[in-house]
Amino acid sequence: MATKLLKEIRREIEIDGEPFTVAISPIGVKLTRKRFRSGRALSWRALWQSGEDEQQRSIPQSAEPGARAGNP
Numbered sequence: 271m272a273t274k275l276l277k278e279i280r281r282e283i284e285i286d287g288e289p290f291t292v293a294i295s296p297i298g299v300k301l302t303r304k305r306f307r308s309g310r311a312l313s314w315r316a317l318w319q320s321g322e323d324e325q326q327r328s329i330p331q332s333a334e335p336g337a338r339a340g341n342p
Contacts, residue, residue: 278295282304289304298317302309 274292275296278293280291280293283290283332291302291304292311293300293302298311298313298315300311309323
């Protein structure tokens, strides 16, 4: 069973040799370059919705609900 996320967790990572801080919180995730204040944040809802949008774009027209196989 997973542990519920109640407060922010911070971890350091490296991207192309540069240190970054990843902050994971109940609100979302934020990636900030070390020693800088501003970074890029993404809410969990926005992350989920962007994944759903990608899935809908990748579904072929013929696979949409209501489409029948073999009928033009």
